[in-house]
Amino acid sequence: MSAPARSGSSATLGSVEEADLPEEFARLLGDYERHLRSERDLTAHSIRAYIGDIASLLDHAHRSGIDSVDRLDLRVLRSWLAKQQTTGRARTTIARRATAARVFTAWLARTARTSTDVGSSLGSPRAHRTLPPVLRADEAGALIRAAAELADDGSAMGLRDVAMLELLYATGIRVGELVGLDVDDVDHGRRVVRVLGKGRKERTVPYGDPAARALDAWLVRGRPALVVDGAGAALFLGARGRRIDQRAVRTLVHRRIAEVPGAPDIGPHGLRHTAATHLLEGGADLRSVQELLGHASLATTQLYTHVSTDRLRRAYQQAHPRA
Incomplete structure (x- = not known):
């Protein structure tokens, strides 16, 4: 068996290095990684994940x-997925x-590495998409108040x-988007923040008075006390x-949430899910929430309508005498 070719690829990570692939496949994988990057x-x-x-x-x-x-064909693709199922992989995986x-075989065909796109008719199991729990509005308020008291x-x-x-909470931005923000991404006059999301797509997200006050306090009294050379913007x-x-932000959120009873x-x-749910419950339309969250597909945003409906149903069952 031939040793894998590295081809100078930076994506020969984890499973790629562990896979004992023939030279053609290893070189192909390097080309595909460069395409993705x-x-x-x-x-x-x-x-x-793709690689x-x-x-x-x-x-x-x-x-x-x-x-x-x-020689890749639909039979091979299906047997690969079937193997995932027999080894206990989740439907989402x-x-x-x-x-x-499918993305890979489309690239192969588009770049003339194969004559046809063999994965175009490959099906996949419908994933059971679930959302994590969300805070109630009073719990979200308690979270912020608890942090403010400590500050x-x-x-x-x-x-x-x-x-x-x-x-x-105000914007529903991703943690990766939060840590990537620079000082000049915040427009204090318009109270919006410029976010660079997935696929390096830029969007503008508004925030309210409480977030504005907290940001002003941080920028005026907090950041100057911490900043060192090399921090940049x-x-x-x-x-x-x-x-x-991101790890530090996740640790912070979990620690602060633990201080909110129940x-x-x-x-x-x-x-992020909490912000989306509260927006919809407050009457925001689905398209606006999609744009705020930076979802490529409206179907992703529609998941939050199920959360809101479930919460409404539980409230109805608890409160209505003939529920």
Whole structure:
């Protein structure tokens, strides 16, 4: 068996390095990684997921006796997915891998590496999409108040924590979008923040008075006390004065949520879901919420309508005498 070719690819990560692929497949994987990084401009996390899935597919094909990409066919793709099912993979994982396979085979056909797109008719199981628990409006308010009480001493870290929590809940932005913000991404006059989302798509998201006050306090009294050389224009800083990372924000949210009696244990993504749910419950239309959250598909935003309906049904059953 030939040793895998590295081809200078930076995506030979994890499962790619572990897969003992023939040279043609390893070189192909390197080309595909460069396409994802340079042409599709995906995040490192998305690239890692795609490459891991395709490395698994190519390894399965190789073990099935296929030594050239021209011999990939629908039967091989289906047997690969079937193997995922027999090894106990979740339906969501199998659905994601089916999507990865279709994107890959479309690229093969588009770049004339194969004569046809063999994955165009590949089906995938319908994933059971569930959302994490969300906070009630009073719980969200208690979360912010608890953080604000701890920041009463005017400490830089306390002011930062309140500003981050306020902004996460006010805007519903992703944690990765939060930590990527720069100071000049905040338009104080219009009370909007410029966000660089998935696929490097930019959108503008408004925020309200409480978040504005928290941001002003952080920028005037908090950030100058923490910032060090090398921090650049980062809006939010870690304990060492440089751009804060996602792990620190997740830790903060979980810790603060634990201080709210009866609140579910959620992280930053749970605050995003909370913001979306509260917007819809308050009467915002679905299209507007889709734009605010940066969802590519309206179907993703529609998931929140189920959450709101379920909450309404529970309230009805608890309150109506003939429920």
